[in-house]
Amino acid sequence: STLVKAGFQHIQVLEAMGRPGGRIYTTRPFGQNVIELGANWIHGQEANPLFLLAQERGLLLEERGSASIMCLPGSVTPRDYFFRESGRQLTVDEVEQVCSFFSGLTSRAFGSELEPRHSSQSLGGYLDEEFAQSPLAASEDGQRVFEWCKRSECTDEASSSLYEVSASQLGHYVALEGGFFNSLGPGGYQALADTLLDNLQPGAVLCDRPVHSIHWGLQEEKNHTHPVRVLCKGGQCFTADHVIVTVPLGFLKENAAAMFEPALPKSKADAIERLGFGTVDKIYLRFEDRFWPHDCAGIQLVWDAGPEDEEVYQHSRSEGGAWRDMWYKKICGFDTVARHPTVLCGWITGREAQHMESLEEKMVGEVCVRLLRSFTGWSVPEPAQVLMSKWGSELFVRGSYTYPPPGVDAVREHTALAAPLPLPCEAGHSQAKPLQVLFAGEATHVSFYTTTHGAYMTGIREAQRLIDLYTEKEPDSYN
Numbered sequence: 082s083t084l085v086k087a088g089f090q091h092i093q094v095l096e097a098m099g100r101p102g103g104r105i106y107t108t109r110p111f112g113q114n115v116i117e118l119g120a121n122w123i124h125g126q127e128a129n130p131l132f133l134l135a136q137e138r139g140l141l142l143e144e145r146g147s148a149s150i151m152c153l154p155g156s157v158t159p160r161d162y163f164f165r166e167s168g169r170q171l172t173v174d175e176v177e178q179v180c181s182f183f184s185g186l187t188s189r190a191f192g193s194e195l196e197p198r199h200s201s202q203s204l205g206g207y208l209d210e211e212f213a214q215s216p217l218a219a220s221e222d223g224q225r226v227f228e229w230c231k232r233s234e235c236t237d238e239a240s241s242s243l244y245e246v247s248a249s250q251l252g253h254y255v256a257l258e259g260g261f262f263n264s265l266g267p268g269g270y271q272a273l274a275d276t277l278l279d280n281l282q283p284g285a286v287l288c289d290r291p292v293h294s295i296h297w298g299l300q301e302e303k304n305h306t307h308p309v310r311v312l313c314k315g316g317q318c319f320t321a322d323h324v325i326v327t328v329p330l331g332f333l334k335e336n337a338a339a340m341f342e343p344a345l346p347k348s349k350a351d352a353i354e355r356l357g358f359g360t361v362d363k364i365y366l367r368f369e370d371r372f373w374p375h376d377c378a379g380i381q382l383v384w385d386a387g388p389e390d391e392e393v394y395q396h397s398r399s400e401g402g403a404w405r406d407m408w409y410k411k412i413c414g415f416d417t418v419a420r421h422p423t424v425l426c427g428w429i430t431g432r433e434a435q436h437m438e439s440l441e442e443k444m445v446g447e448v449c450v451r452l453l454r455s456f457t458g459w460s461v462p463e464p465a466q467v468l469m470s471k472w473g474s475e476l477f478v479r480g481s482y483t484y485p486p487p488g489v490d491a492v493r494e495h496t497a498l499a500a501p502l503p504l505p506c507e508a509g510h511s512q513a514k515p516l517q518v519l520f521a522g523e524a525t526h527v528s529f530y531t532t533t534h535g536a537y538m539t540g541i542r543e544a545q546r547l548i549d550l551y552t553e554k555e556p557d558s559y560n
């Protein structure tokens with residue numbers, strides 16, 4: 082859209098799936114109201130271009146300020162029901178104290194306020210160390226709720242465990258101010274994605290066109306009029322002056338080595354390997370009738386020994402595949418869903434989520450009902466419908482979003498991933514045409530990775546690089 086507005090012509094979008102949107106995936110399996118299998122909220126309002134776009138196009142829910150459309154950082158509300166494995170419900174006070182303590186600790190990590198001794202620690206390690214010094218750690222309930230908080234935080238980090246996320250590198254992520262999670266109206270997230278296609282020529286987006294390989298650095302003297310050739314799986318071939326690659330980091334991890342000819346430079350291949358890309362899945366359960374109390378916003382599962390207890394986590398790493406039998410322990414809980422009064426949404430992350438994807442939906446539904454019954458003691462009926470996302474097995478994504486593992490210099494790696502080809506040092510040696518292959522997508526943003534607005538801004542960043550090239554404008558920094 083930015084390129085079209087700047088007068089660029091002959092733009093072709095090649096999308097592997099049968100629909101445009103990628104990790105924005107709005108569906109209507111339970112009637113006319115939308116269910117989001119991918120992105121759900123716009124994170125923050127201040128200086129968030131997607132929030133502004135949604136506002137401009139009238140796509141936000143109208144009841145601004147309503148709790149159903151917006152939630153605040155670290156918000157576990159008094160309307161969340163927390164149950165221990167024994168079936169005992171925890172008091173709001175008990176849960177609140179631990180959750181706000183936890184939220185204070187993560188805020189210090191995200192605010193780059195950690196002490197130097199935490200710099201090489203995992204987020205899990207840092208949190209454990211700090212929590213051990215708190216009086217809240219003296220109570221069994223406190224410890225168990227703290228484990229739940231870590232498990233829940235894995236959904237923000239898309240990681241198998243917080244022991245696999247760097248504590249200090251989170252400080253490079255920037256959370257935008259304003260309503261934290263803003264919801265979209267009846268068209269869901271897809272309506273917002275569609276506005277981005279508005280300016281394109283009919284036929285500019287070709288779906289079901291998986292790109293097989295990208296050949297760059299083609300030389301003019303060998304009769305190549307364009308420096309890049311893109312081959313699709315079906316055999317279709319496109320030549321181009323410039324290609325912007327926006328495939329997810331998960332796809333690159335699996336395919337980059339065979340996808341580029343010549344191969345990607347080492348700095349980029351290293352970035353693909355070093356940055357983390359984990360899975361977050363949702364499990365939607367639709368019931369004929371609501372069985373939970375009217376004021377209940379979510380049913381949270383507090384295990385006696387959950388997968389984010391350090392001992393359980395360390396043991397699961399050494400015991401081989403036994404964690405698979407306990408995959409359901411990674412489900413944080415089941416939240417109620419806006420505009421669906423009889424639907425619950427469960428959240429699960431990491432390798433356990435990937436394992437769940439291999440199971441039948443019916444079986445996953447049965448396990449969820451068993452959990453709900455045993456934790457709450459309520460009479461829980463069988464669900465009428467079960468629907469789960471499968472981001473880990475989705476061939477063209479292979480996960481949900483990016484995170485920084487311990488020991489990784491996240492800024493360096495995001496920057497290396499974003500660098501266009503040929504790299505300046507290579508371009509200097511040969512007479513290669515500049516900006517042949519450019520890279521966008523959430524994983525290429527230094528401070529807004531994981532988000533839709535991050536992905537959007539990287540698209541504009543790369544379009545601007547091309548615009549600057551043809552207007553011979555001195556490039557700004559492209560962050």
Ligand SMILES: Cc1cc2nc3c(=O)[nH]c(=O)nc-3n(C[C@H](O)[C@H](O)[C@H](O)COP(=O)(O)OP(=O)(O)OC[C@H]3O[C@@H](n4cnc5c(N)ncnc54)[C@H](O)[C@@H]3O)c2cc1C
Binds near residue numbers: 101102105482530534
């Ligand atoms: C469960 C879940 C919940 C989320 N919740 C939120 C949220 O609430 N708020 C938020 O801001 N973000 C959220 N996100 C993250 C957000 O969805 C992503 O960061 C963002 O959509 C990524 O956009 P992208 O353009 O980088 O990648 P994608 O949207 O993944 O687009 C990449 C595209 O490349 C295509 N592709 C891959 N390989 C090929 C190939 N070989 N040839 C052609 N095309 C190919 C893919 O099919 C895909 O359409 C969530 C993500 C998930 C999975």
